[in-house]
Amino acid sequence: MAARITEVRDAAAAKLTAAIGGEAAVVSGYTYDPTDFKLTGRTVFVVTPDYGNQGPATRSEDIRDSTVVVLVAERYTLAGDPTEPWVDDLVAWTEEKIVDVLDDSAREELLLGRLWPESSDVIVYDPDMLREHKIFWSEVEVTFRELRG
Amino acid sequence: MSYKLGIKCKLYYNTGTFASPTWSEIKLVADLNLGPTWDEADASTRLSRVKQTAKTLLDLELTGRIRVDDSDVAYLAVLAASIDDTTPLDIMALTGAQDEDNNRGYRFESNIMRMGQDQALGAVAFDEFSIKPAPSLNAPQSVLVTTGAPVFTDIVP
Secondary structure (H helix, E strand, O other), rough: OHHHHHHHHHHHHHHHHHHOOOOOOOEEOOHHHHHOOOOEEEEEEEEEEEEEEEEEEOOOEEEEEEEEEEEEEEEEEOOOOOHHHHHHHHHHHHHHHHHHHHHHOOOOOEEEOOEEEEEEEEOOOHHHHHHHHHHHEEEEEEEEEEEEE | OOOOHHHHHHEEOOOOOOOOOOEEEOOEEEEEEEEOOOEEEOOOOOOOOOOOEEEEEEOOEEEEEOOOOOOOOOHHHHHHHHOOOOOOEEEEEOOOOOOOOOOOOEEEEEEEEEEEEEOOOOOOOEEEEEEEEEOOOOEEEEEEOOOOOOEEEEOOO
């Protein structure tokens, strides 16, 4: 039987895949290489670095959190430095296709029918990666919460 | 173990008869407070300058929170009882499971006097309830689990 955190990761990846369509490759797993400077196209990595228990909600259920981290990576392939419009587009794309999809404030569709986004945090871009390696690198961390016995 | 954990305490409701109960656990209870409190009457005399107080009536109220769940049979039973004022809900509150010796508590036919709901933006919906003994020909009872089963003692004058 798969671990709950694995189920959460795969459900998040599936939700992103449906939202993104063919605009990026969605990869989920345990390893990703931040130094893969030969990235081609736009890649979305879905990883789940931690989970935890926030204590009892009822006598039969605990408040359980699962953290999903989504990394959006794309290499600037043209000559010269990455342009601001290029970065702007990626920032907007990340907000629309990643943040707004997973951190759905209306809670329209719970992940696995039970988990809702409790909080999110976004590192908009990594300046060192952009400056030194011409790679847009954004990290979106969403904490999902459920009540589970 | 010499101490009791609150999370291990149990609240049950009866799906059978008062004389032959069948207890179903209400699992979605969160916090619960059982507060038996005696009303007082002054019984002081000139025998002493120390006040003397007599017990008169026992206020036996359960207050707590239960998670809203439309698919939970026990929650729906409590919700129905909160609206109905003709059929009391027979409940039993214990310090542990009904088949573990030395757990103790109270049992009585009850009215659900309050069932307020917290619908705050960031919250999971819970109902806050107040349960009090209902008028009944069956006296409220103290409970002590003995040899694996609840043993009931009427609380009478």
